[in-house]
Each structure stands twice: as C-alpha cells, then as structure tokens.
Amino acid sequence: MDCLVFRAKSGYAKFRKPYTTTSALTFLCIHPPAVKGLIGAVMGIDKTDLYKESSNLKIGIQVLSPVRKDMQTLKLVSMKAERDLFSFPVNAEFLRDPEYRIFVSWLPDKLDELEERLNKQQPVFTPYLGVSEYIAKLSYESRCDAEIINSANSVESIIPSRFINIQHSDYRIFTDNIPVCNNEKREYTGYEKVLFAFRNGNACSIKGDLKRDVYGIDGNAVFFFK
Amino acid sequence: MANTREYLLIWDSTMANPNGDMLNDNKPRHDEVTGQLEVSDVRIKRFIRDEWQATGHNVLVRTKKDEGGKVMSCTSLIKEIMKDSGVKEDDLPGHLLNEYIDVRLFGAVITKPKYDITGPLQVMWSKSVNPAEIKFMQGNSAYASGEGKSQSTIWSKYISPYALFKTYAVFNDNAAKRQGIEVSEEDLNEFTKALINGLINYRSTSKNQMPRLLVEVVYKEHRIDGELNYVDVNFDTDKEEVRDISQVTLDLEKLSRYYENKKDAIDTVRIYRHGSVRVENLLEDFEVIEI
Numbered sequence: 135m136d137c138l139v140f141r142a143k144s145g146y147a148k149f150r151k152p153y154t155t156t157s158a159l160t161f162l163c164i165h166p167p168a169v170k171g172l173i174g175a176v177m178g179i180d181k182t183d184l185y186k187e188s189s190n191l192k193i194g195i196q197v198l199s200p201v202r203k204d205m206q207t208l209k210l211v212s213m214k215a216e217r218d219l220f221s222f223p224v225n226a227e228f229l230r231d232p233e234y235r236i237f238v239s240w241l242p243d244k245l246d247e248l249e250e251r252l253n254k255q256q257p258v259f260t261p262y263l264g265v266s267e268y269i270a271k272l273s274y275e276s277r278c279d280a281e282i283i284n285s286a287n288s289v290e291s292i293i294p295s296r297f298i299n300i301q302h303s304d305y306r307i308f309t310d311n312i313p314v315c316n317n318e319k320r321e322y323t324g325y326e327k328v329l330f331a332f333r334n335g336n337a338c339s340i341k342g343d344l345k346r347d348v349y350g351i352d353g354n355a356v357f358f359f360k
Numbered sequence: 361m362a363n364t365r366e367y368l369l370i371w372d373s374t375m376a377n378p379n380g381d382m383l384n385d386n387k388p389r390h391d392e393v394t395g396q397l398e399v400s401d402v403r404i405k406r407f408i409r410d411e412w413q414a415t416g417h418n419v420l421v422r423t424k425k426d427e428g429g430k431v432m433s434c435t436s437l438i439k440e441i442m443k444d445s446g447v448k449e450d451d452l453p454g455h456l457l458n459e460y461i462d463v464r465l466f467g468a469v470i471t472k473p474k475y476d477i478t479g480p481l482q483v484m485w486s487k488s489v490n491p492a493e494i495k496f497m498q499g500n501s502a503y504a505s506g507e508g509k510s511q512s513t514i515w516s517k518y519i520s521p522y523a524l525f526k527t528y529a530v531f532n533d534n535a536a537k538r539q540g541i542e543v544s545e546e547d548l549n550e551f552t553k554a555l556i557n558g559l560i561n562y563r564s565t566s567k568n569q570m571p572r573l574l575v576e577v578v579y580k581e582h583r584i585d586g587e588l589n590y591v592d593v594n595f596d597t598d599k600e601e602v603r604d605i606s607q608v609t610l611d612l613e614k615l616s617r618y619y620e621n622k623k624d625a626i627d628t629v630r631i632y633r634h635g636s637v638r639v640e641n642l643l644e645d646f647e648v649i650e651i
Binding site for chain 2: 144145146178180202204205206207208209223225230254255256257258259260261262266267268269270271272
C-alpha cells in the first residue's frame, strides 16, 4: 500500500468537541477528520469539496508528544443584540506543544502532489491544528510501500480499543472517544474509543493481540482509519 | 497581490501583565510546567487594530457605544454600517473588504447576515523565551470604596518583571486569492507599521512592551515554513534572572542559513531592529530598518 509519512507540530492545538457550546473542550489528540482537513489545507481543497475528495483517504496517527491539557479564559465578542454586554469570558481548553506523525494512504497521484507540497514547503492554505491561531509546522518524512504485518503483537499508532486485547505493562495509557468519520455537512458521524501509550514522557508501543490488520512503516506498526 | 511572507517578532514586556487570564485571578497567561508566559493572537491584533484606529484607518472589530452610551453588538454595528453606506446585504462582504483593513487581513465572522471571511494573515499565540516570574502586588488607592470607611481601597494585581516573547505570523496569498481578497503591499506595510508602533504606543498600568526585532521574509514563490523560528535568543545571565534587553543577544545565524538554502525562493529578508538590542550574524543581503 502506497503510503506517505509526515510530522505536524505546533505550540498549541484545539480539536473541539462539537457537543460543547461556549466552554470549548478539546479531544486528547488529533483525529481522522481533522487530519483530512490538514491535508485539505496543504492540497488547497475547498471545504465544500473536501468530503468527496478525501473519501478514499486512509489515515494513521501517532501521538509523539505527551498530552498536556490546559484551560484558560478567552473573551468573546457577543453577537446577540444585547444592549450592554459586549464581550463575555469563556473557558477554553487546549493542548500544549502537540506533535503528531501522520501516515496517509491515498491515490498515487494525490500522494505525489502531497509529497511535493510538503517537500517544498508549499501548502496552498496555512495549515493549523484546530484553530487558525495554532499554526502548524509540517515536516515531510518519507514515502514507502507499507505492508501488512503478519501476526503483529504491538502497535505504535492510535488504535480503537475494540481492536486490541491489551497486555498491561509499565506504560501510561491515554484514551479518548474521538470522531473517526464525518458527512458532507461536516458533522461527525462515528466515534471510536482509541488508545495510545507513553513511557517516561516518550511515545511507546501498546502490546496485545490485535484483531485488525496493521501495516509496517519504518519500524512502526500502524493502524489505518478508513 | 502581495507575495506570501512570514514574520517573526521578538518583543519584551517589562513590569507588566502582557495578557491576563481571567480564569486564573487575571494572572499573566502562562504555562505552569515551563513557567513561560503566553500571549493570545487576539491581544497582538488588538495592539495593531488600536494603532490603525489611532492613525485613521477603518477598523471593524472595535468597541463602539451607541447614543445611549451602551456598547453596541456586532449585529447593530453591521446594521449601522449598512445604513450609513447604503450597501445591500449581498454587497456587504465586498464593502467590508474594501473599507476595513482588519477584515482584509484578519478576516471576520458576521452573524447577521451570516458569512465568514478567513483572514489571509494569521497570527500565532506567542510564548516567552524565558521562564518568567509572576509577582503579586498590592497598593493603596486614593479613594475609599464607599461612604463611612476609615481606609482607602486596596488594589491588588499580578505582574511579571520581564518576559521576552516570540510572535509568529504568516500572510498567505492563496487564502486571499481564493476568496477574492485583494491585499496590496501597502496593506502589509500598514500591518508592520501598526505592529511595531502599536506595541510602542499602547501603554497602560498593565501593558508596557517594546518591539525589539521584526523579521519579515518575503517569498518569490508561494512558500510557508510554518514557524520561522530561526532567531536564537542568548541571555547573559540565568534565564530566570533576565530583567532587561541589555542582557540579551539575538543570533541570526539560523536565519542566515535558511536564507542561503532557500535563496531561490526568497525575495527579500527585512529586519526591523530596535536600537538597544544586540544582533549577531546579520547578513549584508538583509534589508535593515531601524525601529
């Protein structure tokens, strides 16, 4: 399977949970619809075309930096015709110093273009992690032919918990219920409870019996979301 | 259309609260783990917008009071603009883009009529290079809070003695082209001018800052590095003990290397330099402008 690997990092990130209104909470890590948006920005795909254009994308995500959530207050401008309330404070949750490794499988010519744009640092739109003030630095890593690992017993990317029987170990496991697919209206239509692990502040593998195929890429066993 | 470009501004804040967090007793925004202070994008844009307003530009995002002395909402502000200019709803986006420099550069979200403009110029949240101390201060004010008091009111606030920030911003010509926004070199000159002067001119009990170095990299062909973090900040003392710009040296070696490597793609590198900052490894090819 033709596959491209790149890294995305920023000082901050916010992947907003849609069911919160003014107190914006964030998911623990980047999720497939957000990755599609990021790739859409690099390729310059209009947001109205993104759903169709990215329908055959397969995405793997590795969380490289320890999860650090924080909350601060922002002042928002009131848009209601209230007579004396101009701005009001809202609590905003965000992630600090996020870094991800993204694995992408797509049509070869699309991957060619993505590879060229990442290599030449020529994204069409400015890539960011969730909100426009968290501009992302993208670094191209590699292009390879990923193959299914036979009888894999560990995974280095985020993986839905229902696809792995975890062997407990000395790692810290992070989990969150993240969106994995969306529709034309940009609404999330499916969620998965995913897992990833850290040991002493470094990303590490999760060991266990896998119930789905994972692909080998540069020594990483990667689960792809379709 | 102005070319795509990236900015890195290095500025400092002395005995001030550069950006308070109301959730946290209005302490300066900070990262509790590293001790770095933080400043939101909208704080930086406010410096710029205030400067634009002071120099006679039209600014949409501002606090305006109606005849009754009440603060206007965005909706009523837009209504007023439509009434005064006689533009119809369909022509409103075009009108705002033509008339308001902050809409042209930073974008806008309007609720009634509903549409949004993505700003081609994005400003990143800033972090201080040094871990900065946060001090709690109290003092006496002149007046009592009400009648019959034997003592005047006590004020209290948090300030930070010294923090040196890096702020990154990017102007993306594609984002402008795709939305039919025409951004001129003149607009971007007004941006750098307002960025520098806005920081200098905005003074209050909580704000006291100075731009020290602004790097502007203008590209020949569309290109975005994503952080432009090529200026090393070296301190003469321990990072925690820095209190003044005279204890700081800015090293442009990485920027020079970036320029040499990407020469084909880079049109100009402009360095706006404050007189009191030491700068090393400044290339002759760079255009230097004194602040």
